[in-house]
Amino acid sequence: MFRAILPEFIRSPTLLYLAGFLRLFGGLALVLTHNIWVLDWRLIIALVGWVNIVRVVVTIFQCNRSWGSGLSFLSNEEDSLAV
Secondary structure, three states: OHHHHHHHHHOOHHHHHHHHHHHHHHHHHHHHHOOOOOOOHHHHHHHHHHHHHHHHHHHHHOHHHHHHHHHHHHHOOOOOOOO
């Protein structure tokens, strides 16, 4: 089912932007509520939030690159999405 939905999702720039903005809100929520820079487990949460924000910004501004990498992932038959 996932392989049937993913090509339509990747070919739609609107859906890619929507997914990017939803992920951006998630990263912003992490950073705004848990931006604690001390050397313990709380640092991991802050870093996850910041890495998420950076990845989303790159995805939004380089949508064509995301589209190409998604299609190359789908064309590789050796990748298994089943768990």
